Amino acid sequence: MALHRRVQEHESDAELEINPVYVQEVSCEIPRFRISQRGVLPRTALQVVRDELILDGNARLNLATFVTTWMEPEAELLMAECSSKNMIDKDEYPQTAELEKRCVNILSALWHAPSGSDAPGCSTTGSSEACMLGGMALLWRWRARQGADGRAEHPAGRPNLVMGTNVQVCWEKFCRYWGVEPRYVPMERGRLHLRGPQAAGQCDENTIGVVAIMGSTMDGSYEPVLEISHALDELQAARGLDVPIHVDGASGGFVAPFLQPDLVWDFRVPRVASINTSGHKYGLVYPGVGWIVWRDSAALPDDLVFNVNYLGGQMPTFSLNFSRPGAQVAAQYYNFLRLGFEGYRAVHQACQDIAMHLSSSIAKLGPFELLTDGSELPVFAFKLHDDVTGYSVFDLSERLRMRGWQVPAYTFPAALEDTAVLRIVIRNGFSMDLANLLLDDLRLHLRVLEHHPQAQLPPEFQAKRVSFSH
Numbered sequence: 001m002a003l004h005r006r007v008q009e010h011e012s013d014a015e016l017e018i019n020p021v022y023v024q025e026v027s028c029e030i031p032r033f034r035i036s037q038r039g040v041l042p043r044t045a046l047q048v049v050r051d052e053l054i055l056d057g058n059a060r061l062n063l064a065t066f067v068t069t070w071m072e073p074e075a076e077l078l079m080a081e082c083s084s085k086n087m088i089d090k091d092e093y094p095q096t097a098e099l100e101k102r103c104v105n106i107l108s109a110l111w112h113a114p115s116g117s118d119a120p121g122c123s124t125t126g127s128s129e130a131c132m133l134g135g136m137a138l139l140w141r142w143r144a145r146q147g148a149d150g151r152a153e154h155p156a157g158r159p160n161l162v163m164g165t166n167v168q169v170c171w172e173k174f175c176r177y178w179g180v181e182p183r184y185v186p187m188e189r190g191r192l193h194l195r196g197p198q199a200a201g202q203c204d205e206n207t208i209g210v211v212a213i214m215g216s217t218m219d220g221s222y223e224p225v226l227e228i229s230h231a232l233d234e235l236q237a238a239r240g241l242d243v244p245i246h247v248d249g250a251s252g253g254f255v256a257p258f259l260q261p262d263l264v265w266d267f268r269v270p271r272v273a274s275i276n277t278s279g280h281k282y283g284l285v286y287p288g289v290g291w292i293v294w295r296d297s298a299a300l301p302d303d304l305v306f307n308v309n310y311l312g313g314q315m316p317t318f319s320l321n322f323s324r325p326g327a328q329v330a331a332q333y334y335n336f337l338r339l340g341f342e343g344y345r346a347v348h349q350a351c352q353d354i355a356m357h358l359s360s361s362i363a364k365l366g367p368f369e370l371l372t373d374g375s376e377l378p379v380f381a382f383k384l385h386d387d388v389t390g391y392s393v394f395d396l397s398e399r400l401r402m403r404g405w406q407v408p409a410y411t412f413p414a415a416l417e418d419t420a421v422l423r424i425v426i427r428n429g430f431s432m433d434l435a436n437l438l439l440d441d442l443r444l445h446l447r448v449l450e451h452h453p454q455a456q457l458p459p460e461f462q463a464k465r466v467s468f469s470h
């Protein structure tokens, strides 16, 4: 949600014009920034709002977002039927609550929760909320440890969370909102994400946990959860610090079980306390659903869970919001049922084939260096070779937009701020044909830029042009 500020009434464009062809109503008023005195007919309202929204981008050409932009008509129908259901009202909608429970079960099995564990979990509005909940559980457990050490009255210091600078902004938010010190491990040439020794090197007795990302928003690469865990085991052996891991599997939580089933990153790693994912990314549901699962009840402190009875029945909840749409949860269950393991694998495999075809073709174009190739998430990042001058990745991103392609260009975080990249996210619905059309356009725009180089912009301006979406 963007933060909006009040627009004052005297602005010249305070009212919307409406096209008389659409409208049978005479002299209806459509103010932009305040509520009208009288309403309008449904068709008029529909037409006016639709007209404005045609200016939004074309989702099929959006290679910036990880979020689902296509679902099949049956899923859309189901979502429309469920759009009035409130997820929190588990007494009124017990079957929606049942579907949520089944989805948590399916995910905990896909992520190898230990047998016999109750693996508590829930749906959320997305990974950001799920990460907040995961972070809070780590913070509460650290506080409890302080108490157990008899240090609650005299806390040893501020709690901290260890992660790479490549984390998604939700972790920065978590730290700021809950007064936790973010301990960032900078990126460096040849190491674009967190590794074991660097993670362990930042930990001390006030570390609430380490965040490992599957995979990085910056370039789609997976952080080596097992290696990080081994480094933390060594730390524990040397200094007695027992630091849990939260895996941010916003994208990879729904990819790795299907495409890299032998990669050990989930609850098979004993130090992994919790895992989140976005149902609305590679879970293939329209925006509005995330998931979090804890290894067992011990990983989720009791006093974070609220029991409310005023909707009828006893309902344990752990969430930041109260009311939330139920349609996405129904759609998530629909996808599990509709696709099954093989279906999810096939969809993600198709995305990966296209990502790897595109990345290898882009590498052959000449001016680019691949930083990742789409073999982990179907996502890859590439930069211009250091000796390419006269235009930047920002120029290329802008030119691609002329044809509707959204390919974000941005600079990496600390300490690689001087590295500017383009990133391509391949999602369900982006075909091999579209990939080849994109390649044709890339070739064309490269020729244009090579023959008509852009004026070199000062670095401060380039930083302002960062266009980054997820």
Ligand SMILES: Cc1ncc(COP(=O)(O)O)c(C=O)c1O
Pocket: 066, 125, 126, 127, 128, 129, 131, 168, 170, 213, 214, 215, 216, 217, 248, 250, 251, 278, 290, 470
């Ligand atoms: C690694 C990672 N974590 C968290 C998030 C936030 O996810 P959501 O948009 O579902 O809140 C993202 C979004 O791109 C992400 O890539």
